Amino acid sequence: MTVTYTSKVASCKGFGCFWKLLLRWKGSIYKLVWPELLFYTFLYYTCSATYRFVLDEKQRRTFEKVSIYCESFIDLIPVSFVLGxxxxxxxxxxxxxxxxxxxPDSLALFVSxxxxxxxERSRLMRRTVMRYVNxxxxxxxxxxxPTVKKRFPTLDHLVEAGFMTSNEKKIFDDLDAKTSHPKYWMPLVWAGSIVSRARKExxxxxxxxxxxxxxxxxRFRGLCGGLLSYDWISIPLxxxxxxxxxxxxxxxxxxxxRQFLDPAQNIAKHTLDFYVPIFTLLQFFFYMGWLKVAESLVNPFGEDDDDFEVNWLVDRNLQVSYLIVDEMHSEHPELIQDMYWDEIFPQELPYTVAAEQFRREPPQGSTAHIEVPxxxxxxLPLLEEMDDEEDLQEERVGDVKVDMKNGTQAIDIMKKTGSIGSSISRMSSQTIASRKPSMLSMLMQKVKSGSHENMRRRSSKPLGSTTSMRHMRKQRGLMRSASRMSSSSQVCQSPESVARNPTILTQVRWDYIKRSFSY
Incomplete structure (x- = not known):
């Protein structure tokens, strides 16, 4: 009973594609509205004829007052809002x-x-499960x-149609004697038992x-229960x-x-006298048609033109279920190579002459037309690399200053120690980010602690002594090698990769041993 017109509106050309649908009768608004529209027109012209030909002058003035009163207050009814x-x-x-x-298609696929x-027993199990589902x-x-109820009014009709056996009908009758609740779920219980038995066998x-x-x-039971819920719980009355x-x-x-009054009375908005209220009839047609749409769709399982084809659905589901689990069970076409076997996938599928106009290029991203020179x-270089180069330049300048005057050697060593500390701090932050301690970080910590200890010891010795100068040179060489290793590890390598490099580890350990034995 569903009216389908999708093929008529596949393409919109000219003045629109809905014009070709206006003259259809089945499922149309004319079929729904014409009784009410005819009755409304009869009442309207009855009042109009009474005003024009039956009433005297005094009664006409009263009629005109009533008409003006109704016209003033009918717009207070929010028809558009409530109805929409x-x-x-x-x-x-x-x-x-x-x-x-x-x-039942998905369930039939799983069962098959x-x-x-x-x-014969496997075939019987598959067919019985799908019969219970249907x-x-x-x-x-x-x-x-109502349409399905008229087709199968009793359980005997289900037995005669092949949906139920006499033994199953007896079970339903016994349950009806015990409770009046719906028992649509009982066949699904039987279907679940058959599935369990098939697993045991x-x-x-x-x-x-x-x-x-x-x-x-x-899931199938839930959908059936949902349909019963829609039937039970309606839109609030x-x-x-x-x-x-x-x-x-x-x-x-x-x-x-909306009556046309006598223009001789000079009533506002009634200067014209027409016999056909065109816009009033159109308004009735639209509003009443809107209401009729709601009346026809509020229960789609009835007998209206746009209601669901439930009887066709019953026939279709049973036929497809048996076809899947029995006729097509374990059957498939012969396995052969497809025509695109050698080229993996087709570069382009063919078009017919009629479809050539619909050939399109594949869609691209919105930035496909942007080209960067x-x-x-x-x-651009990273900020950390620029900072490392500046630190190396400062260290070289500090080395030159150390060789100029003996009196400023201690001060330069203090600056160099601060520079090494900053380098070690940056390297420590990178090591913490990796969340794994490395050999290089441990050596750096020892170098830093040793430098502070040597500075403390040197503070008690005169700067001009030969031993102090020798210690300073050794300390400066060790700091320079540690600084270079720290900067190179920050720019080029991670702490883990440096720790795994045996050449770098050997150099660091040898410098540390020489520094230790120099005391």
Missing amino acids: FYVSIVVQRWWDQYMSLPW TSIHGQD LTELITLIMIS GRIRDDFAVKTIIDEIN VYTQVVTLAVYTFFLGTIMG EPDQEF
Whole structure:
């Protein structure tokens, strides 16, 4: 019963594609509105004829006052707001009900794939599981759809149609005697028991397949329960009543308020006298059509033109279920190489002459047209490298100053010690970032502690002594090598890579041993 017109509006050309749909009758707004529109027109012209030909002058003046009064207050009824909000709720509910329709295709695929065997018992298990699934859906639709109820009014009709056996009908009758609650779920319980038995008999080879089938059965039951919930819980009746009363009260008021009055009375907004209220009739057509749309979609399982084809759905689901689990079970075409086997994938698929106009280039990113000049593609130097070069220059200047005067050697050593400390601090931060202690960081800590200890010892000796000068030279060479190693490790290598380099470790250890034995 669903009216489909998608093929008619596939392309919009000219003045639009909806014009070709206006003359269709089935499922149209004309089919829904024409009784109310005809009755409204009859009432309107009855009042108009009474005003023009039946009433005397005094009664006409009274009629005109009533008409002006109705015209002033009918706009206080919020028809557009109330009706628009109500229709939006109904349309959303209508689509949600369609999405809740249970389809057994996925479950049939799982059953056909998981329950193995070509013998009669395996085939019987697969077909019985799918028969129970379709029986559950049919019982659910019988409870909510008048068209399906008229087709299968009793359980005997289900037995005669092949959905149920006499033994299963007896079980349902016994349950009906015990409780009046819906028992649409009972066939799914039987289907789950069959799946468990197939696992025990080895026809299902693993527990994961059993879980997959049971989960799909539970999902199917949830969809059937959702359809029953939509049938049980409707849009609140008070809202439906408010919408209906608002629309009908509004147009009852327009029967008097939209009358054409005598222009000789010089009444405001009544300077013209027409016999056909064109815009009033259009307003009735649109508002009443809006209400009729809500009335036809509030229950899509009825007998309206746009209601769901539930009887077709029952036939289709049973046929497809048996086709998947029985006719096509363990069957597939012969495995052969496809025509693109040697080239892995097709470079381009062919187009027909009719489809050539739809050939398009593959979509690209929005920055595909931006080209960066080659000179601008070079990376800028990092700030840490520039800082390391400045530290090396300061160390060289400090070395020259140390050789100039003996009196300033201690001061330069203090500066050099601070420079080494800053280098070691930067290297320590990088070592902490790697979260693993290395041999180089331990050596740096020892060099730093040794330099402070030597400065403390030298402070008690005269600067001009030969021993002090020898210690200073050795300390300066050790600091210079440690500084170079620190800067090179920051710029070129990580602390871990330096620790793994045997040449660098050997040099550091030898400098440390010479410094230790010099005392």
